[in-house]
Amino acid sequence: MEEQLSRLDLARWIREGDTVVWGQACAEPLSLTERLLEQRERIGRFRCFLGIPASDTVRPEHADRVSFVSYCGSGGNRALHRAGVLDVLPVHYSALPGVLAEGPLRADVALVQLPPPDSDGRYGLGLADDYLTSAIDAARVVIAEVNDQLPRVHGPRTLAPTDIDVVVRTSRPPAEVKHEPPGPVTLRIAAHVAGLIEDGSTLQFGIGALPEAVLGLLGDRRDLGIHSGLLTDAAMELIEAGVVTGARKSTDRGVAVAGLLMGSHKLLRSADGHPGIRLRETAYTHHPDVLAAQHRLVAVNSAVEVDLTGQVNAEVAGGRYVGAVGGAADFLRGAARSHGGLPVVALPSTAGDRSRIVARLSGPVSTARSDAGLVVTEYGVADLRGQPLRVRRKRLLAIARPDHRPALEAALEQGEFACPR
Incomplete structure (x- = not known):
């Protein structure tokens, strides 16, 4: 009725x-x-x-x-x-x-x-x-x-x-989501992540300024694909520029797949009737077999903090719930199973005067260390795949802010660590 x-x-x-x-x-x-x-x-x-x-x-x-x-x-x-x-x-x-x-x-x-x-x-x-x-x-x-x-x-x-x-x-304009322009730290992190992405990769990306900045640095790539929980302004710009073609995707070839659109009115207008975009249900976008079948799936997700074993807290900051368990683990596992895939967690090395590379998480474990892949800050990339705890600690210390590294090393010496050494 x-x-x-x-x-x-x-x-x-x-x-x-x-x-x-x-x-x-x-x-x-x-x-x-x-x-x-x-x-x-x-x-x-x-x-x-x-x-x-x-x-x-x-x-x-x-x-x-x-x-x-x-x-x-x-x-x-x-x-x-x-x-x-x-x-x-x-x-x-x-x-x-x-x-x-x-x-x-x-x-x-x-x-x-x-x-x-x-x-x-x-x-x-x-x-x-x-x-x-x-x-x-x-x-x-x-x-x-x-x-x-x-x-x-x-x-x-x-x-x-x-x-x-x-x-x-x-008859009214839909709600829209706008992102703040990226700052210098965000751009340095984005440059490290973008350097990992090869022609023909299929991209998944999370929410916020950092994933948008990564996408904004991919204008010289060829035949990228998208299989993600969301489609944003920066992703749409890559589609319209012919950078995202989906030509090398293993599934949904030639089509960018997402669960929802999240961006400005410009994004919504551009998506109207676009033949290269498909919205799909979560049971498809996040299905482990669908993700594993993607060609060179690069999953880029953010975090509140990462400990020195590779555990990720993406939910709580300063005692307040600000994030989510979300789809990070789904996509990180999918990228790890994808041929040539890259499971990436990216974050600034600090929040104010506090390190976000930590000896012990201050919040819950949103993603287990068993799912750790590559962790990226403005100081570089720590590849944790297949690495034992001792190597993980060394690589994560190297991407913490330099003036925080002595305190992290001291915490290790004093046993303030998430697991035995």
């Missing part, structure tokens, strides 16, 4: 105790989420599963009626965590489809933002497939905001009118 937004009563469709899921980042159906939080008192206590926010729709004061759970502490989720109203789900990104399809976090209601239907009357998923497909399939109710300003991005999943319970038509 179709309703006007001004008359939409979400309490007719959402029950007390329900779990509500919507598309993350640019895919957030802003009119629906705004309406949802305005009407929260009429619905009763319910729960929202949040991804990465690209808006300020959700705020701590909404916790008077809403319970919030997320796999990440990015963006606006940090304010929720600081206020003590965000429950964190510490799982690999590849597990999210199963989490939202069954069990205590099964999606009851899915809110989606869709472009207008095609000539066959079917709706594409707009700007994200990723875990949204699983939420749609599990949900008792699917409510769609059909936005005529939303680009059509190709992907195998579409919805028939019978798959949707309520349609609301809107």
